[in-house]
Amino acid sequence: MLCKDRVTHVDYKDSSLLRRFMSERGKIKSRSSTGTCTQHQAAVALAIKNAREMALLPYVVRTLAGDKGGRRRGGPGGGRPDRPDGARPDGPRPDRAAPPVERAESAVAPVEGSAPDLADPSDDSATVGADAAPIPEPAS
Numbered sequence: 136m137l138c139k140d141r142v143t144h145v146d147y148k149d150s151s152l153l154r155r156f157m158s159e160r161g162k163i164k165s166r167s168s169t170g171t172c173t174q175h176q177a178a179v180a181l182a183i184k185n186a187r188e189m190a191l192l193p194y195v196v197r198t199l200a201g202d203k204g205g206r207r208r209g210g211p212g213g214g215r216p217d218r219p220d221g222a223r224p225d226g227p228r229p230d231r232a233a234p235p236v237e238r239a240e241s242a243v244a245p246v247e248g249s250a251p252d253l254a255d256p257s258d259d260s261a262t263v264g265a266d267a268a269p270i271p272e273p274a275s
Contacts, residue, residue, distance in 0.1 A: 137175040145178040147185035150192055157183065161196040 137145070147153070156164050156171075156179045163183055166176045186192040 136170065137179075138172055142175070145175070145182040147182040147189065148191065149182075150186060153179065153183050153186055153192060157192070159196065160198070161193050 145152070156169055158164055163180050166173070169176070169179075171179060183192060187194050
């Protein structure tokens, strides 16, 4: 087509011409499908790439899932073949909320034999003084 019209330069700003050389998904069509010669195909490809950079043409044309054909999973009904349509066989899905945490009386008052509270300033066993024994170094 370009040779017949004696086109010397393919302009990247002519988006209506360049769209004829693109598929419905935005891919550049091959020479065999467009019928262009090698030189014009290279010029068209370069012009499409420049037009994409200048945001005159899209890189990808998005399609809706309903427009796609031939790629259905699970047969004519869709979904999982091992599970019939409708409700779950074991009933509705249980709530995944965490059970409420109960506050016990033991959380407020310390239990005998437990670790000392470091925030209590009256407890002398929690403080480390100068008379503490040094920690021995491991032998190598």
